[in-house]
Amino acid sequence: MYRAAIVGTGGIAAAHAQALTDHDRARLTAVVDLDENRARTFAGSWNVPTVAPGLTTLLETGDVDLVHVCTPPSTHAPLALQCLRAGVNVIVEKPPTLSLAELDTLAEASRASGAHLATVFQHRFGAGAARLRAMAAAGDLGRPLLATCETLWYRDAAYFEVPWRGKWETEGGGPTMGHGIHQFDLLLSVLGPWERVTAVAARRDRHVDTEDVSMALVTFADGTIASVVNSVISPRQVSALRFDYSHATVELSHLYGYTDADWTVTPAPGHAAVAERWAQSPSAVQSGHDGQFAAVFDALDSGTAPPVTIEETRRTMEFVAALYASAFTGTPVNAGDIGPDSPFATRMDGAGAPWRAVRIG
Structure with a gap:
């Protein structure tokens, strides 16, 4: 049972929450948002027990296995980098980064920590x-x-x-x-x-x-x-x-x-x-997030990089x-x-x- 958290509770976050709710292999345990009121409303709608004050605090608890980044594009790279450096797997919405250089930085962090990054390309x-x-x-x-x-x-x-x-x-x-x-x-x-x-x-x-x-x-x-x-x-x-x-x-x-x-x-x-x-x-x-998340959980179960991997994303x-x-x-x-x-x-x-x-x- 993977403990999942969502960072960013805007429109696409609901698709992540629904997919996680539909799976019996994950539990949505925390949400983070710059707007605390929006985060609390979202948590109430999806029965999420914890509204964390920030990603740093969430990662410090050690109570999360997979972070879903659902924020605007320019924040994807810094948030994902923070997760990878903390040794926590992260799945990020498209576009995963604003540039190839940012994606390569995430690849280096993944290799250093052993944590994985997957990009949401659910139509695959x-x-x-x-x-x-x-x-x-x-x-x-x-x-x-x-x-x-x-x-x-x-x-x-x-x-x-x-x-x-x-x-x-x-x-x-x-x-x-x-x-x-x-x-x-x-x-x-x-x-x-x-x-x-x-x-x-x-x-x-x-x-x-x-x-x-x-x-x-x-x-x-x-x-x-x-x-x-x-x-x-x-x-x-x-x-x-x-x-x-x-x-x-x-x-x-x-x-x-x-x-x-x-x-x-x-x-x-x-x-x-x-x-x-x-x-x-x-x-x-x-087609939707459900299918990709199932593949992500399968990969994590086997200790392999979850799809869509950094290498595939880079292409x-x-x-x-x-x-x-x-x-x-x-x-x-x-x-x-x-x-x-x-x-x-x-x-x-x-x-x-x-x-x-x-x-x-």
């Missing part, structure tokens, strides 16, 4: 994604050829009135960093190592410092090519992925979470058995940095190009977005 753990990866690995789908990944969402002006949103210093980026990251992380988990990114990013309509739309062409190590689109200016919202294999097209269309009903499989001529194999293990469970975060680097420099970026001396290693906008001195409208 839905039944459909697991089935897709298994069938691809078994060769049932044939060779991967082409993929598309679209996160077309809509966030109005009121959404960006929250002080930390839409700013490189506090959010780390726009829809590439904070919205589309879920879908293209799932894409990367299916297709494996990416090799090259050619991208554009723009601020088309929102009064923000970051981009409000980005597009990328991606080449993978095995030659597969993909397009990735991230937007917060699209009134008809959808989260859509499509994978074209030599034996079938596999598609997912949802918004914030999926079930088997959101997937379709179209076999190529002569490969009808692909659809039959897909239908052999149906699931009615929606996704390097993709984000490469997309911005390509968009702002006008050149393709290969995996491994962004070294510690690159401005894109310490800030996702590098030396600054090209529109930083331009007003909208």
Whole structure:
């Protein structure tokens, strides 16, 4: 029975609390928030026995096995670093850090203390994604050829009135960093190592410092090519992925979470058995935090790093940095190009977005 604590009791914290409540392998024992009244209200709603005055005090008690960081993005790295240095495992919401450099600092702290960091990329753990990866690995789908990944969402002006949103210093980026990251992380988990990114990013309509739309062409190590689109200016919202294999097209269309009903499989001529194999293990469970937390507990039980590990997270975060680097420099970026001396290693906008001195409208 793992003793879990939540730091930050804003909107996403409820998803963590619900998932922890649904599991019989964890107990939510404490919450922390800068707003004590909000923390106490949250604790009362979820029957949490302890409202700690701060993370330092909570860690000093030694009464916690896993800390869930649900605070705004700019606080993720310092809070996670504090947990790791105290030898306490931590699971952090996306984006895990604002930069590759911050993530590398957390990796060093993890190696030094032996405590683990996991990033919440819950869409990897839905039944459909697991089935897709298994069938691809078994060769049932044939060779991967082409993929598309679209996160077309809509966030109005009121959404960006929250002080930390839409700013490189506090959010780390726009829809590439904070919205589309879920879908293209799932894409990367299916297709494996990416090799090259050619991208554009723009601020088309929102009064923000970051981009409000980005597009990328991606080449993978095995030659597969993909397009990735991230937007917060699209009134008809959808989260859509499509994978074209030599034996079938596999598609997912949802918004914030999926079930088997959101997937379709179209076999190529002569490969009808692909659809039959897909239908052999149906699931009615929606993708979400529950599935990932179960995998986290399994890993902790076995003494291994819980998913999504720092190494896996870094591949996704390097993709984000490469997309911005390509968009702002006008050149393709290969995996491994962004070294510690690159401005894109310490800030996702590098030396600054090209529109930083331009007003909208």
